Amino acid sequence: MNDSSTWPHPFSFDPTYGYDLDSLLAVEPPAQAPHDFVEFWADLHERALEVDVRPQVGKRVHLTDNGLDVRPVSFNSLGGVRLHGWLAVPTDGGVERGLVVGHGYSGRKQPDPQLPVPRAAAIFPVARGLGVPSVLPGIPSSPDRHVLHGIESRDTYVHGGCAADVWCAATALLELVPQTGERLDYVGNSFGGGIGALALPWDARFHSAHLSLPSFGNHPLRVTLPCVGSGAAVRDRYMTNPEILEVLAYFDAANAARHLRIPVQVAPALFDPTVPPPGQFAVFNALAGPKELHPVTVGHFHEHPSAEREHEELLRARTRFLT
Template identity: 55%
Template sequence: MASFVHDFPFDPAYGRTLDELLRIPAPAPPEDFAAFWTARHGEARAVDTAPEVGPAEEERDGVRLHGVTFTSVGGVRLGGWLALPAGGPAEHGFVIGHGYGGRRATGPDVPLPLPRAAAILPCVRGMGSRGLLPGVPDEAAGHVLHGIGSRDTYVIGDCVADLWCAASALQELLPELAGPGRLGYLGESFGGGLGALALPWDERFAAAQLTVPTFGNHPLRLTLPCVGSGESVRAHHREHPGVTEVLAYFDAATAAARLERPTLVAAALFDPSVPPPGQFAVYNALPGHRELMVLRAGHFAYPRIVAESAELTARRERFFGRWLGGA
């Protein structure tokens, strides 16, 4: 197991070895789990996203970055960025989720995993800098509890729908990327968990890469202290134990058990924000082609972070080159 000098009042490796992490299962789904998410997906696909693209804001790493807005479920208008190839048409498309905290106002990180690729990088509802919404907290501790009293009002379900609507907007803007199996998904932390929840139900995605995904194995997460959004959920659960019935519908590991598309997961052995047992539960549940890159740590600075980040970038490029490159 990974070990670092730190000042957290708990062990961010949670006493698990890699072998133990690779045996953590996904919780069983509620009986109507698939019906719930299929209905949510159908609602999102019926939205007229009416995307609008602004002028180019900058050009770097082989793409031009434009501001973009689109409509999601509930008539909510969201913003983000659209990355277009600097020269020539787009041959590949990506939807890219973000971590808790949203995206910087200075623009998203690129480059993309494949050349001649386009991407939409949405800010999901409540998250800055282009997804701010009145009444929805914009910081993780409050956001992760918004609407948690019911599966129908929980903000996490709406954020998943925001990703589906972002995919619709991208394919409307670039008809050459329309159709099933034409998109890839990238998501880290919060975006990784949302991706695991979103992808099983949407045939437009051919492959995905999830880095230190959150929301995996909620029953176990509720027993593990952390400094991320999970701690806010743990505190809420102590006062409202019935919330476990809602959380069961938003478990990324439970959803991953239905994700049959090729998926690359980067999971950490040590992570104070997203407990590694939950990350590995997502990977372990995947029934289709899966690849794992074990990181020494997540949400934590450590000596090999630059080298491991470069290795993950190379793995991501090879992975999407195999599963999306021929599209």
């Protein structure tokens, strides 16, 4: 793995934050989670499972070269919202497992061109407010505003709803393709990695997960580190309103990872200007169950010369892990 700190970059800060791999592996989750952290998430999960998701599938929009029938899908989620995304099912009907696939903070305009494992059906939900398919009145769609929506209270913060969207997407997939209950996995990147870490500990339907560049880990440390993107918006708000850490403690992916016991593969970066690596590694380090580390040199910076090669290596590692 290359020394990413030697490569030129346009940022006014060091996106390694002075950490090497050994020091990243020593980053711990916040010293203490809220005393009712588990109760808060268990209640949210219970309410999400009570939602009548009423999934609807549209006409085929694509037939992939590897035999996946791709159609638009919509479903209800917590809070009376109707979300959209895509459903991909093998045309030969040979389904042995299911995938819920998250996305980054830029949302999703289309499903991934191929699935990481064969004989799987997948749902690609677009989280509330993020991207045209799931734009909602009152929820900002830009990442730097979305990440602050409802941050004044744990009961209104948008990330709780986004975790519920994962659970309701799983319910929709299981209703539409019941065979996916044989083995249901989660795949998420960046925003989707962090939301996955928040959602997965409370839902026994999931068997394993892959989280790459997971966000929202160790907020008390994260708000002290300069960055770009949605993290910078949270940091700026913290500078004028430090009380938000009391709310963010409930939505800390590293706090949640302490309760995540299914096998998880994590691909954190050593250099990342958008999601500081110490927060990513805090999620991996806190995991309570079987875990596999697949570090990458750089995240959220495609100009790095090894980015394309490492991405291909990551896809292969993800397939091996999930298979």
